[in-house]
Amino acid sequence: MLPVLPLSRDVLLHDAASSRRVEAAALARHPAHGLIERAGWAVARLALALVPHGRTAIVFAGPGNNGGDGLIAARHLAARGWSVDIRLVGPAAKAGSDAAHALHAARHEGLHPQLGAAALADLPASTDLVLDALLGIGASRAPAGDIADAIRAIETMRMRGAPVLAVDVPSGLDARTGQALGDAVVRADHTLSLLTLKSGLFTGEGRALGGRLWFDDLGEATGDPGDDAPGEDRDGIARLIGRERILRWQRAFARSAASHKGRHGDVVVLGGAPSMRGAAWLAATAALTAGAGRVYAALPDDDGHPWPARPELMHWDVERWSAPALGWRDAVAVCGCGGGTAIAPALSTVLHGSARVVLDADALNLVAADEALQDALRRRAAQGHPTILTPHPLEAARLLGLQAAADIQADRLGAAVALAARFAATVVLKGSGSVIASPGQPLAINSTGSSALATAGSGDVLAGWTGGLWAQSPGADPHDLACAAVAWHGAAAEGHAGPLLAADLIEAMAALHAAAA
Structure with a gap:
């Protein structure tokens, strides 16, 4: 895991569609639920590094794999002595999915996520970290209902001084264009992009909303645009360039020793x-x-x-x-x-x-x-x-x-x-x-x-x-x-x-x- 900027070489950028193709290829190389376990552990490792003396976290988890990443991260933080407050937002995870696996594993370890209206009530006065695991890259329309309320709750906690770590992209941000999908959008202090780097983090409002950007390819080497990269890893939509x-x-x-103005x-x-x-x-x-x-x-x-x-x-x-x-x-x-x-x-x-x-x-x-x-x-x-x-x-x-x-x-x-x-x-x-x-x-x-x-x-x-x-x-x-x-x-x-x-x-x-x- 590394900070993305500054760059030492060009890297590939992806949108939701190309990210899913990379993810599908990676899933074929792992046992069931293996990839999401890696992703959740990566989120937890970054949280521990960002707040080394932290003891409390509030995790807002949506119904998809982004929420599953957050639940697995919560499990790892709890195992290291953190008090973790989990708020489940949205419909139930699909049976047999990675997200359902993550929820089952969290409950098995003694965590008790809050559901329904209670999930957005009685926010703590303070916390050492807020984890945004609501939407991820799949969002294509303006957040509404409980999801929008959860995004506003995250902003409330941020304004109270709690740092916000977003998983993959800040919820409410279009992963391709870098534009807010609606009025409700997370403003993160840090964003961890998993498996692929998303173009929306680097243009439009992405840099302002994503905070400091981090990347973990989960051992799949998906960020390298070199000629020796696997075919699916070259399936990006753009290149991120730098110094x-x-x-x-x-x-x-470079100028030669014999240069003169007429040559330039x-x-x-x-x-x-x-x-x-x-x-x-x-x-x-x-x-x-x-x-x-x-x-x-x-x-x-x-x-x-x-x-x-x-x-x-x-x-x-x-x-x-x-x-x-x-x-x-x-x-x-x-x-x-x-x-x-x-x-x-x-x-x-x-x-x-x-x-x-x-x-x-x-x-x-x-x-x-x-x-x-x-x-x-x-x-x-x-x-x-x-x-x-x-x-x-x-x-x-x-x-x-x-x-x-x-x-x-x-x-x-x-x-x-x-x-x-x-x-x-x-x-x-x-x-x-x-x-x-x-x-x-x-x-x-x-x-x-x-x-x-x-x-x-x-x-x-x-x-x-x-x-x-x-x-x-x-x-x-x-x-x-x-x-x-x-x-x-x-x-x-x-x-x-x-x-x-x-x-x-x-x-x-x-x-x-x-x-x-």
Whole structure:
């Protein structure tokens, strides 16, 4: 058993369906009730480690195998001298099931679970641990009735200071999407994912609701995506990526002793309308700091004044987009950062001719509102010109013709895949657990980052950094490059208390260059 984060390598993520396939294969390798006994013991071991001086626990157990895991854990805690208060919630377990076995074994050891209305009455004033074993991965609709009441009881105990350990996923959280299924959802301090890692723990609301994440494969080696993994173990729906992606990129594109700026490519940032110059400045500075050889900014109504504190950045007359002989086609075009509608004419030219394009912010909104720009974007892939899109949820909704960011958040994985397919591009759907999707590539979810990134301009920094990496590595796979950029962006914010201003974020990202030296 290990904490999941930080990662040392990619790991596979599963939803309920793929988890059940892995579970079925594992069950075939074990005697009856053997696997659930392992799972319950794993929960108990983590509880003992998290609360080494604990003596009391309250276990909320549902009718399925998740509840069975909790009952077996309760049995082990009681055997070690804990006073365990078990509350059974929901209908009776099916006869002969693992859950029924767990209940019988608990009673055989002298435990007396409370049932019915009594299960949710007379909560103790305090306890050393609350165990959420209500629903697990099978939940597909909003909790209601006694289950919802039990979830609210868990929250009451948490607010009184008791730590909450959730089994597999916090009850009320969708195991695939990371969204709360309804108003009642457990907010855990720790979550132990068993046998497989669930994608919903790492995107949407999953990171906020799951607390610190732990994993136990129950001896089945299901978390390893390597080529030597058994077939059923490679049946995941996504890969969880982390800092290793930064190191992978740095090794692949390390600078030689003979390097000079001409070998590291050019970036042109198209954006920065008069009232939004800061966005273009942040993107251009990020591209320069990432290592691009030369960085220009193409600003509507450019006044030609020097860039604040960054004299290395150069100006680019917007009219140069209509002059291919000047060489702009080979530069990486980062479009949209603070550009408003003023960049629309130049954006059309870029989409039709630039070899590599990163679209962010206002460029995405212009594409969403213009079918001609959408057609130009789709044609780029057929011409061998890759594109990376970096939308936040509302921009993604506009691109898919949906009404609100909530429509995207309801299924972030599906939305990213749909965008990548619609525009034949690599998509970075930003947010907690950014999702990276490309046609024909394994879906990825980023594990780095924190709420420190929730500041104005952090998206401009990501777009510029992506362009800066791409300028240095024109032959890089856009999906791998996007994964590296997103992991880098998030890693720089980890460990920061409070908001991280975008200009300071660039400096923190630069420090990760030094860490690899």
